[in-house]
Amino acid sequence: MSSTTITAEVLNERLRGPKAPLPVDVRSAPELREGQLRGALHLPLHELQERAPELLPDRQAPIVVYCAHGIRSAQALQLLQYLGYEQVSHLEGGFAHWQLRGLPTEVASVTDEANYSAERYSRQVLLAEIGAAGQRRLARARILLIGVGGLGSPAALYLSGAGVGTIGLIDSDSVDLSNLHRQVLHATPRIGIKKVESAQIAMFALNPEVKVELFAERFSAESAGPILDCGWDVIIDGADNFPTRYTLNDFALRRKIPVCHGSIDRFEGRVTTFLGDRGPCYRCLFPRAPRPGTIGSCAERGVLGVLPGVIGTLQATEALKLVLGIGQPLSGRLLTYEALDLRFREMRYNADPNCSACQTRVKGG
Amino acid sequence: MQVSLLFFAAARDATGQSKVDLDLPPTVANVAALTVWLGEQYPALVPYLDSLRIACNEEFVDSAAGISAGDVLAVIPPVAGG
Numbered sequence: 243m244s245s246t247t248i249t250a251e252v253l254n255e256r257l258r259g260p261k262a263p264l265p266v267d268v269r270s271a272p273e274l275r276e277g278q279l280r281g282a283l284h285l286p287l288h289e290l291q292e293r294a295p296e297l298l299p300d301r302q303a304p305i306v307v308y309c310a311h312g313i314r315s316a317q318a319l320q321l322l323q324y325l326g327y328e329q330v331s332h333l334e335g336g337f338a339h340w341q342l343r344g345l346p347t348e349v350a351s352v353t354d355e356a357n358y359s360a361e362r363y364s365r366q367v368l369l370a371e372i373g374a375a376g377q378r379r380l381a382r383a384r385i386l387l388i389g390v391g392g393l394g395s396p397a398a399l400y401l402s403g404a405g406v407g408t409i410g411l412i413d414s415d416s417v418d419l420s421n422l423h424r425q426v427l428h429a430t431p432r433i434g435i436k437k438v439e440s441a442q443i444a445m446f447a448l449n450p451e452v453k454v455e456l457f458a459e460r461f462s463a464e465s466a467g468p469i470l471d472c473g474w475d476v477i478i479d480g481a482d483n484f485p486t487r488y489t490l491n492d493f494a495l496r497r498k499i500p501v502c503h504g505s506i507d508r509f510e511g512r513v514t515t516f517l518g519d520r521g522p523c524y525r526c527l528f529p530r531a532p533r534p535g536t537i538g539s540c541a542e543r544g545v546l547g548v549l550p551g552v553i554g555t556l557q558a559t560e561a562l563k564l565v566l567g568i569g570q571p572l573s574g575r576l577l578t579y580e581a582l583d584l585r586f587r588e589m590r591y592n593a594d595p596n597c598s599a600c601q602t603r604v605k606g607g
Numbered sequence: 608m609q610v611s612l613l614f615f616a617a618a619r620d621a622t623g624q625s626k627v628d629l630d631l632p633p634t635v636a637n638v639a640a641l642t643v644w645l646g647e648q649y650p651a652l653v654p655y656l657d658s659l660r661i662a663c664n665e666e667f668v669d670s671a672a673g674i675s676a677g678d679v680l681a682v683i684p685p686v687a688g689g
Contacts, residue, residue: 285629299619365626389689391689392688393689394689426616438618479689480689481687481689482687482688482689483687484685489686504689505685505687505688505689506686506688506689507616507617507634507686507688508616508620510615510616510619510686512686527660527667528658528660528685530657530658531658531685532654532655532657532658532684532685533657533658535653535657536617537617537655537658537684537685537686537687539687539688540688543688545688550689565621576667576683578615578683582616582625583625584656587665587681588665589662589666589667589681589683590632590665590666590667590668591666592664592667
Protein backbone atom coordinates (compact mmCIF):
# COMPACT_ATOMS: atom_id res chain seq x y z
CA MET A 243 0.00 0.00 0.00
CA SER A 244 1.31 3.47 -0.80
CA SER A 245 2.04 6.04 1.89
CA THR A 246 -1.03 7.10 3.82
CA THR A 247 0.12 10.72 4.17
CA ILE A 248 -0.28 13.13 1.29
CA THR A 249 1.04 16.67 0.97
CA ALA A 250 -1.15 19.58 -0.09
CA GLU A 251 0.68 19.95 -3.43
CA VAL A 252 0.35 16.27 -4.34
CA LEU A 253 -3.29 16.19 -3.32
CA ASN A 254 -4.01 19.27 -5.42
CA GLU A 255 -2.57 17.47 -8.48
CA ARG A 256 -4.47 14.28 -7.76
CA LEU A 257 -7.76 16.13 -7.34
CA ARG A 258 -7.41 17.36 -10.94
CA GLY A 259 -6.51 13.97 -12.39
CA PRO A 260 -8.38 10.72 -13.04
CA LYS A 261 -9.46 8.62 -10.04
CA ALA A 262 -9.41 11.70 -7.87
CA PRO A 263 -9.95 10.89 -4.18
CA LEU A 264 -12.98 12.26 -2.35
CA PRO A 265 -11.91 14.84 0.26
CA VAL A 266 -13.57 14.15 3.63
CA ASP A 267 -13.45 17.03 6.09
CA VAL A 268 -13.44 15.68 9.67
CA ARG A 269 -13.42 19.07 11.40
CA SER A 270 -16.33 20.20 13.53
CA ALA A 271 -18.98 22.49 12.05
CA PRO A 272 -17.71 25.78 13.54
CA GLU A 273 -14.29 25.25 11.98
CA LEU A 274 -15.75 25.35 8.49
CA ARG A 275 -16.08 29.11 8.66
CA GLU A 276 -12.68 29.39 6.96
CA GLY A 277 -13.95 27.33 4.05
CA GLN A 278 -13.21 23.80 2.90
CA LEU A 279 -11.63 21.88 0.03
CA ARG A 280 -13.71 21.93 -3.14
CA GLY A 281 -16.29 19.20 -3.23
CA ALA A 282 -15.42 18.00 0.26
CA LEU A 283 -17.80 15.85 2.25
CA HIS A 284 -18.20 17.17 5.79
CA LEU A 285 -18.15 14.31 8.28
CA PRO A 286 -16.90 15.35 11.74
CA LEU A 287 -14.56 12.91 13.47
CA HIS A 288 -16.99 12.15 16.28
CA GLU A 289 -19.65 11.10 13.74
CA LEU A 290 -17.30 9.18 11.47
CA GLN A 291 -17.77 5.69 12.83
CA GLU A 292 -21.55 5.94 12.87
CA ARG A 293 -22.13 7.68 9.54
CA ALA A 294 -19.30 6.46 7.29
CA PRO A 295 -21.13 3.32 6.08
CA GLU A 296 -24.09 5.45 4.95
CA LEU A 297 -22.16 8.38 3.43
CA LEU A 298 -19.17 6.44 2.07
CA PRO A 299 -20.69 3.20 0.83
CA ASP A 300 -17.81 2.22 -1.51
CA ARG A 301 -14.90 0.94 0.57
CA GLN A 302 -12.67 0.58 -2.49
CA ALA A 303 -13.01 4.23 -3.56
CA PRO A 304 -10.05 6.53 -2.80
CA ILE A 305 -10.63 8.90 0.12
CA VAL A 306 -8.48 11.65 1.57
CA VAL A 307 -9.36 12.82 5.07
CA TYR A 308 -8.28 16.18 6.43
CA CYS A 309 -8.74 18.34 9.52
CA ALA A 310 -7.22 21.61 10.70
CA HIS A 311 -3.62 20.50 11.28
CA GLY A 312 -3.41 16.79 10.47
CA ILE A 313 -3.86 15.37 13.95
CA ARG A 314 -7.52 14.37 13.96
CA SER A 315 -7.23 13.22 10.34
CA ALA A 316 -4.58 10.71 11.45
CA GLN A 317 -7.16 9.30 13.87
CA ALA A 318 -9.81 9.33 11.14
CA LEU A 319 -7.45 7.46 8.85
CA GLN A 320 -6.92 4.71 11.42
CA LEU A 321 -10.64 4.48 12.05
CA LEU A 322 -11.53 4.22 8.35
CA GLN A 323 -8.87 1.57 7.80
CA TYR A 324 -10.30 -0.32 10.74
CA LEU A 325 -13.76 -0.04 9.16
CA GLY A 326 -12.40 -1.67 5.99
CA TYR A 327 -11.74 1.30 3.71
CA GLU A 328 -8.88 0.31 1.45
CA GLN A 329 -7.60 3.52 -0.14
CA VAL A 330 -7.47 6.15 2.58
CA SER A 331 -4.84 8.83 2.97
CA HIS A 332 -4.74 11.97 5.10
CA LEU A 333 -3.60 15.48 4.32
CA GLU A 334 -0.32 16.45 5.97
CA GLY A 335 -0.62 19.71 7.91
CA GLY A 336 -4.37 19.76 7.29
CA PHE A 337 -6.42 22.68 6.01
CA ALA A 338 -3.84 25.08 7.49
CA HIS A 339 -1.15 23.85 5.06
CA TRP A 340 -3.62 23.86 2.20
CA GLN A 341 -4.54 27.49 2.88
CA LEU A 342 -0.92 28.57 3.39
CA ARG A 343 -0.12 27.34 -0.10
CA GLY A 344 -3.02 29.32 -1.55
CA LEU A 345 -4.72 26.21 -2.94
CA PRO A 346 -8.39 26.41 -3.99
CA THR A 347 -11.12 26.34 -1.36
CA GLU A 348 -14.84 26.91 -1.35
CA VAL A 349 -17.30 28.35 1.12
CA ALA A 350 -18.78 25.61 3.25
CA SER A 351 -22.55 25.38 3.42
CA VAL A 352 -22.98 24.04 6.95
CA THR A 353 -22.22 26.54 9.68
CA ASP A 354 -24.88 26.56 12.29
CA GLU A 355 -22.19 27.79 14.61
CA ALA A 356 -24.30 29.71 17.11
CA ASN A 357 -26.69 26.82 17.79
CA TYR A 358 -23.84 24.34 17.96
CA SER A 359 -21.99 26.25 20.68
CA ALA A 360 -25.15 27.18 22.54
CA GLU A 361 -26.09 23.53 22.91
CA ARG A 362 -22.58 22.50 24.00
CA TYR A 363 -22.39 25.00 26.85
CA SER A 364 -26.11 25.13 27.68
CA ARG A 365 -25.80 23.49 31.10
CA GLN A 366 -23.24 25.93 32.43
CA VAL A 367 -24.75 28.99 30.72
CA LEU A 368 -27.85 28.13 32.79
CA LEU A 369 -25.86 29.08 35.90
CA ALA A 370 -26.69 32.70 36.68
CA GLU A 371 -23.09 33.24 37.84
CA ILE A 372 -21.87 32.36 34.32
CA GLY A 373 -24.61 33.04 31.77
CA ALA A 374 -23.94 34.04 28.17
CA ALA A 375 -21.59 36.84 29.22
CA GLY A 376 -19.48 34.44 31.29
CA GLN A 377 -19.34 31.99 28.41
CA ARG A 378 -18.02 34.76 26.15
CA ARG A 379 -15.36 35.54 28.77
CA LEU A 380 -14.32 31.90 28.77
CA ALA A 381 -14.17 31.90 24.96
CA ARG A 382 -11.82 34.89 25.03
CA ALA A 383 -9.67 33.49 27.86
CA ARG A 384 -6.13 32.15 27.53
CA ILE A 385 -5.01 29.62 30.16
CA LEU A 386 -1.53 28.11 30.25
CA LEU A 387 -0.78 24.66 31.70
CA ILE A 388 2.73 24.04 33.01
CA GLY A 389 3.02 20.28 32.64
CA VAL A 390 0.58 17.92 30.96
CA GLY A 391 1.03 15.06 33.41
CA GLY A 392 -1.04 14.01 36.39
CA LEU A 393 -2.32 17.46 37.35
CA GLY A 394 -2.50 18.78 33.79
CA SER A 395 -4.62 15.82 32.63
CA PRO A 396 -7.93 16.67 34.33
CA ALA A 397 -7.25 20.40 34.04
CA ALA A 398 -6.78 20.21 30.26
CA LEU A 399 -9.96 18.19 29.80
CA TYR A 400 -12.23 20.26 32.02
CA LEU A 401 -10.95 23.57 30.66
CA SER A 402 -11.53 22.27 27.12
CA GLY A 403 -14.99 21.10 28.02
CA ALA A 404 -15.81 24.45 29.60
CA GLY A 405 -15.01 26.26 26.36
CA VAL A 406 -11.86 28.13 27.36
CA GLY A 407 -10.87 29.79 24.08
CA THR A 408 -7.14 29.09 24.08
CA ILE A 409 -5.24 26.59 26.20
CA GLY A 410 -1.44 26.55 26.14
CA LEU A 411 0.43 23.36 26.98
CA ILE A 412 4.07 23.17 28.06
CA ASP A 413 5.76 19.78 28.44
CA SER A 414 8.93 18.37 26.95
CA ASP A 415 8.19 14.74 27.83
CA SER A 416 6.71 11.93 25.76
CA VAL A 417 3.94 9.60 26.91
CA ASP A 418 5.32 6.65 28.88
CA LEU A 419 3.52 3.48 29.94
CA SER A 420 4.22 4.29 33.61
CA ASN A 421 2.35 7.60 33.26
CA LEU A 422 -1.01 6.16 32.31
CA HIS A 423 -2.35 5.10 35.72
CA ARG A 424 -2.70 8.79 36.57
CA GLN A 425 -2.22 10.82 33.37
CA VAL A 426 -5.58 9.89 31.92
CA LEU A 427 -5.47 12.56 29.23
CA HIS A 428 -3.09 10.30 27.33
CA ALA A 429 -3.76 6.84 25.97
CA THR A 430 -2.00 3.53 25.42
CA PRO A 431 -1.85 3.89 21.60
CA ARG A 432 -0.07 7.24 22.05
CA ILE A 433 2.88 5.93 24.09
CA GLY A 434 6.07 7.49 22.71
CA ILE A 435 4.55 10.63 21.19
CA LYS A 436 4.98 14.08 22.75
CA LYS A 437 2.63 14.68 25.66
CA VAL A 438 1.52 18.03 24.28
CA GLU A 439 0.47 16.37 21.00
CA SER A 440 -1.25 13.51 22.79
CA ALA A 441 -3.06 16.05 24.97
CA GLN A 442 -4.21 18.01 21.93
CA ILE A 443 -5.79 14.88 20.42
CA ALA A 444 -7.81 14.23 23.59
CA MET A 445 -8.80 17.88 23.97
CA PHE A 446 -9.99 18.17 20.34
CA ALA A 447 -11.94 14.94 20.69
CA LEU A 448 -13.79 16.46 23.65
CA ASN A 449 -14.16 19.94 22.18
CA PRO A 450 -12.95 20.82 18.68
CA GLU A 451 -13.74 24.50 19.32
CA VAL A 452 -10.82 24.98 21.70
CA LYS A 453 -7.58 26.43 20.35
CA VAL A 454 -4.48 24.68 21.67
CA GLU A 455 -0.99 26.19 21.63
CA LEU A 456 1.84 23.70 22.08
CA PHE A 457 5.24 24.26 23.67
CA ALA A 458 7.10 20.94 23.54
CA GLU A 459 9.94 22.29 25.62
CA ARG A 460 11.14 22.50 29.21
CA PHE A 461 9.93 25.48 31.21
CA SER A 462 13.14 27.15 32.38
CA ALA A 463 14.56 30.59 33.12
CA GLU A 464 15.50 30.76 29.41
CA SER A 465 12.13 29.75 27.95
CA ALA A 466 9.89 31.31 30.64
CA GLY A 467 9.95 34.92 29.41
CA PRO A 468 8.93 34.39 25.78
CA ILE A 469 6.25 31.83 26.74
CA LEU A 470 4.71 33.92 29.54
CA ASP A 471 4.65 37.01 27.31
CA CYS A 472 1.97 35.37 25.12
CA GLY A 473 -0.85 37.10 27.01
CA TRP A 474 -2.07 34.44 29.46
CA ASP A 475 -4.92 35.22 31.86
CA VAL A 476 -4.21 32.38 34.30
CA ILE A 477 -1.50 29.72 34.68
CA ILE A 478 -2.03 26.23 36.11
CA ASP A 479 1.10 24.92 37.80
CA GLY A 480 1.27 21.17 37.34
CA ALA A 481 5.06 20.97 37.27
CA ASP A 482 6.89 18.00 38.78
CA ASN A 483 9.94 19.68 40.32
CA PHE A 484 10.92 22.56 42.61
CA PRO A 485 13.13 24.61 40.22
CA THR A 486 10.27 24.91 37.71
CA ARG A 487 7.84 25.98 40.42
CA TYR A 488 10.14 28.73 41.76
CA THR A 489 10.99 29.93 38.24
CA LEU A 490 7.30 30.09 37.35
CA ASN A 491 6.51 32.00 40.53
CA ASP A 492 9.12 34.67 39.83
CA PHE A 493 8.31 35.14 36.13
CA ALA A 494 4.52 35.10 36.64
CA LEU A 495 4.76 37.65 39.49
CA ARG A 496 6.65 40.10 37.28
CA ARG A 497 3.79 39.88 34.77
CA LYS A 498 1.09 39.77 37.48
CA ILE A 499 -0.38 36.56 36.08
CA PRO A 500 -2.29 34.47 38.65
CA VAL A 501 -1.04 30.92 39.24
CA CYS A 502 -3.26 28.07 40.42
CA HIS A 503 -0.84 25.82 42.26
CA GLY A 504 -1.22 22.08 42.79
CA SER A 505 1.27 19.53 44.05
CA ILE A 506 1.06 15.86 44.95
CA ASP A 507 3.02 13.31 46.95
CA ARG A 508 2.03 9.65 47.46
CA PHE A 509 -1.49 9.95 49.00
CA GLU A 510 -1.48 13.69 49.64
CA GLY A 511 -2.16 16.78 47.57
CA ARG A 512 -2.21 20.52 47.96
CA VAL A 513 -3.89 23.41 46.19
CA THR A 514 -3.55 27.16 46.53
CA THR A 515 -3.81 30.25 44.35
CA PHE A 516 -1.28 33.05 43.92
CA LEU A 517 -3.10 36.07 42.54
CA GLY A 518 -0.11 37.74 40.93
CA ASP A 519 -1.00 41.36 41.58
CA ARG A 520 -1.66 40.97 45.34
CA GLY A 521 -1.50 38.48 48.19
CA PRO A 522 1.23 35.99 49.06
CA CYS A 523 3.28 34.04 46.53
CA TYR A 524 4.91 30.60 46.42
CA ARG A 525 8.09 31.91 48.09
CA CYS A 526 6.00 33.34 50.97
CA LEU A 527 4.62 29.83 51.51
CA PHE A 528 7.90 27.92 51.08
CA PRO A 529 10.81 30.41 51.11
CA ARG A 530 13.48 27.72 50.88
CA ALA A 531 13.49 24.90 48.36
CA PRO A 532 14.60 21.59 49.83
CA ARG A 533 18.15 20.60 49.03
CA PRO A 534 18.24 18.58 45.80
CA GLY A 535 17.64 14.91 46.46
CA THR A 536 15.90 15.30 49.83
CA ILE A 537 12.32 15.23 48.54
CA GLY A 538 11.67 12.78 45.75
CA SER A 539 9.36 12.88 42.73
CA CYS A 540 6.36 10.70 41.88
CA ALA A 541 8.81 8.38 40.09
CA GLU A 542 10.81 7.97 43.29
CA ARG A 543 8.10 8.10 45.97
CA GLY A 544 5.09 6.74 44.11
CA VAL A 545 1.63 8.29 43.79
CA LEU A 546 -1.96 7.08 43.94
CA GLY A 547 -3.29 7.40 40.38
CA VAL A 548 -6.55 9.15 41.23
CA LEU A 549 -4.86 11.71 43.52
CA PRO A 550 -3.83 14.19 40.78
CA GLY A 551 -7.36 13.80 39.39
CA VAL A 552 -8.70 15.40 42.58
CA ILE A 553 -6.03 18.10 42.80
CA GLY A 554 -5.88 19.01 39.09
CA THR A 555 -9.67 19.31 39.01
CA LEU A 556 -9.56 21.76 41.93
CA GLN A 557 -6.90 23.80 40.10
CA ALA A 558 -9.09 23.95 36.99
CA THR A 559 -12.01 25.09 39.16
CA GLU A 560 -9.88 27.90 40.57
CA ALA A 561 -8.74 28.95 37.09
CA LEU A 562 -12.32 29.10 35.79
CA LYS A 563 -13.40 31.18 38.81
CA LEU A 564 -10.58 33.65 38.17
CA VAL A 565 -11.48 34.02 34.48
CA LEU A 566 -15.16 34.45 35.30
CA GLY A 567 -14.50 36.72 38.28
CA ILE A 568 -16.80 34.69 40.55
CA GLY A 569 -16.48 33.26 44.06
CA GLN A 570 -13.57 33.50 46.46
CA PRO A 571 -10.14 32.54 45.16
CA LEU A 572 -7.97 30.23 47.28
CA SER A 573 -5.46 33.02 47.92
CA GLY A 574 -3.58 32.96 51.23
CA ARG A 575 -5.07 29.56 51.97
CA LEU A 576 -3.37 26.20 51.45
CA LEU A 577 -5.87 23.40 50.97
CA THR A 578 -4.45 19.99 51.83
CA TYR A 579 -6.04 16.69 50.89
CA GLU A 580 -5.07 13.47 52.67
CA ALA A 581 -6.54 10.60 50.69
CA LEU A 582 -5.81 7.89 53.27
CA ASP A 583 -7.83 9.68 55.95
CA LEU A 584 -10.09 11.40 53.39
CA ARG A 585 -9.55 14.72 55.07
CA PHE A 586 -9.37 18.22 53.63
CA ARG A 587 -7.74 20.92 55.74
CA GLU A 588 -7.24 24.59 55.06
CA MET A 589 -4.32 26.55 56.49
CA ARG A 590 -3.94 30.30 56.17
CA TYR A 591 -0.70 32.01 55.23
CA ASN A 592 0.29 35.62 54.77
CA ALA A 593 2.58 37.52 52.45
CA ASP A 594 6.11 37.51 53.87
CA PRO A 595 7.24 41.14 54.29
CA ASN A 596 10.79 39.97 53.52
CA CYS A 597 9.85 37.85 50.50
CA SER A 598 12.54 38.10 47.83
CA ALA A 599 9.97 37.69 45.04
CA CYS A 600 6.64 39.40 45.68
CA GLN A 601 7.75 42.26 47.91
CA THR A 602 9.66 43.78 45.01
CA ARG A 603 6.70 43.79 42.62
CA VAL A 604 5.46 47.18 41.56
CA LYS A 605 2.55 48.20 43.78
CA GLY A 606 -0.76 49.18 42.27
CA GLY A 607 -1.25 48.95 38.51
CA MET B 608 3.13 21.47 77.64
CA GLN B 609 0.50 19.34 75.95
CA VAL B 610 0.26 19.84 72.15
CA SER B 611 -0.76 17.87 69.04
CA LEU B 612 1.59 17.40 66.11
CA LEU B 613 0.35 16.67 62.57
CA PHE B 614 2.84 15.30 60.06
CA PHE B 615 2.42 15.81 56.32
CA ALA B 616 4.02 14.20 53.26
CA ALA B 617 7.70 13.30 53.84
CA ALA B 618 7.33 14.21 57.54
CA ARG B 619 4.57 11.63 57.85
CA ASP B 620 6.87 9.00 56.34
CA ALA B 621 9.88 10.09 58.42
CA THR B 622 7.97 9.85 61.71
CA GLY B 623 5.76 6.92 60.74
CA GLN B 624 2.61 8.71 61.94
CA SER B 625 0.16 11.37 60.82
CA LYS B 626 -0.75 12.68 64.30
CA VAL B 627 0.64 12.47 67.81
CA ASP B 628 -0.41 14.10 71.10
CA LEU B 629 2.55 14.72 73.38
CA ASP B 630 4.03 16.73 76.21
CA LEU B 631 6.65 19.21 74.92
CA PRO B 632 9.50 20.09 77.31
CA PRO B 633 9.16 23.64 78.71
CA THR B 634 12.30 24.75 76.80
CA VAL B 635 10.44 24.26 73.49
CA ALA B 636 8.54 27.51 73.68
CA ASN B 637 8.68 28.72 70.07
CA VAL B 638 8.74 27.38 66.52
CA ALA B 639 12.53 27.66 66.13
CA ALA B 640 13.01 25.52 69.25
CA LEU B 641 10.33 23.09 68.06
CA THR B 642 12.18 22.59 64.77
CA VAL B 643 15.42 21.73 66.61
CA TRP B 644 13.54 19.43 68.99
CA LEU B 645 11.85 17.63 66.07
CA GLY B 646 15.27 16.85 64.57
CA GLU B 647 16.40 15.35 67.90
CA GLN B 648 13.25 13.28 68.37
CA TYR B 649 12.99 12.15 64.74
CA PRO B 650 16.43 11.99 63.09
CA ALA B 651 14.76 10.98 59.78
CA LEU B 652 13.25 14.50 59.69
CA VAL B 653 16.63 16.24 59.65
CA PRO B 654 16.94 16.49 55.82
CA TYR B 655 13.61 18.35 55.70
CA LEU B 656 14.13 20.77 58.57
CA ASP B 657 15.49 23.70 56.55
CA SER B 658 12.61 23.71 54.04
CA LEU B 659 9.54 22.63 56.05
CA ARG B 660 7.01 25.06 57.50
CA ILE B 661 5.00 24.91 60.71
CA ALA B 662 1.35 25.86 60.88
CA CYS B 663 -0.08 26.55 64.34
CA ASN B 664 -3.84 26.08 64.67
CA GLU B 665 -4.25 26.16 60.88
CA GLU B 666 -2.15 29.26 60.28
CA PHE B 667 1.43 29.26 58.97
CA VAL B 668 3.78 30.87 61.49
CA ASP B 669 7.40 32.00 61.40
CA SER B 670 10.23 30.71 63.56
CA ALA B 671 9.78 33.33 66.29
CA ALA B 672 6.13 32.42 66.94
CA GLY B 673 5.41 31.15 70.44
CA ILE B 674 3.79 27.83 71.32
CA SER B 675 1.04 27.44 73.90
CA ALA B 676 -0.56 24.45 75.56
CA GLY B 677 -3.32 22.96 73.41
CA ASP B 678 -1.83 24.12 70.10
CA VAL B 679 -2.20 21.92 67.03
CA LEU B 680 1.12 22.15 65.18
CA ALA B 681 1.29 20.94 61.58
CA VAL B 682 4.69 19.97 60.18
CA ILE B 683 4.56 20.64 56.43
CA PRO B 684 7.46 19.96 54.06
CA PRO B 685 7.06 21.29 50.50
CA VAL B 686 6.15 18.75 47.81
CA ALA B 687 6.67 19.21 44.08
CA GLY B 688 5.06 16.21 42.39
CA GLY B 689 2.69 16.84 39.51
